[in-house]
Amino acid sequence: MENNDESSYEKLGCGMILLKRYISLSDQVEIVNICQQLGFHVNGFKECIPSGEKLGLQMMMLGSTWYPPSCYPDSIKPLTVPRKIISLVSSSIQDSQRHLNLKDKISSKCSNHCVVKFYTNTDGLALHEERDDKSWYRFRRKGRPVVSMFIGDSAEFFYSDARNLSKVDNILLESGDVLIFDNNSGDIFHGLHKIIPNSAPLPFLRKSMLKPGLLNLSFRRF
Known part of the structure; x- marks a missing residue:
């Protein structure tokens, strides 16, 4: 796995x-x-619009254990998560553990399920909880983290421990960032405020030819 010398925690x-x-x-x-x-x-x-989503997006489900949204036929066979991506997610979990106290330690096991989303416009994503997912508590009991990777345009991400838009914290997520929710963070309310148009790094765009938008890979089912 190639390391990024400019990365920070x-x-x-x-x-x-x-x-x-x-x-x-x-x-x-x-x-x-x-x-x-x-x-x-x-x-x-x-083309999928899951509950709570306001952004126009395309979605793809990868992995052996999953609950497809209504835009997928019930009989569809999911694609396998590529080894390259699994390796990167596993490395991000291991590297994040270096910065945690023992009481905050999260599992080093990686999800075998990935939700891939490509957001195609700049509207917002509603504030929501991971536990809104019907299977969240089963994942949480296993003590495994949720890992979310961001590639392409930057996005304003907001989060709070209460469903109150007047009491949220904000951060800027940029291409190459990885956000990890530990096994105790299922009650976090979070969402995307907006995607910033034409904010992807030029060297990345020249090499990838990715059209305007944000590619998000979220590992959250186990």
Whole structure:
């Protein structure tokens, strides 16, 4: 795994760990190419508007254990999560543990399920909880983290320990960032305030040819 020498670590409130610029340029380009290739399959990217979403987006489900949204046929066979992406997610979990106290230690096991989203406009994502997912508590009992990777345009991310938009914290998520929710952070309310148009790094755009938008890979089912 290629390391990014410019990466940095930040521990946020509510049990979240942010790895800034964690994914190297070459790995970002490779992930885009992988997702584009998988997206051409019949069970690849679909136009989906899950509950709480306001952003126009395409969605793709990867992994052996999953609960497909209504835009997928019930009989569809999911695609396998590529080894390259699994390796990167596993490394991000291990690296985040270096910055945690023992009481905050999270599992080093990686999810075998990934939700891939490509946001195509700049509207916002409603404030929501991971535990809104019907299977959240089963994942939480296993003590495994949620890992979310961001590639492409930057996004304003907001979070709070209460469903109150007047009491939220904000951070800027940029291409190459990885956000990790530890096993105690299921009650966090969070969402995307907006995507910043034309904010992806030019060297990345030249190599990946990714169209305007934000590619998000979220590992959250186990």
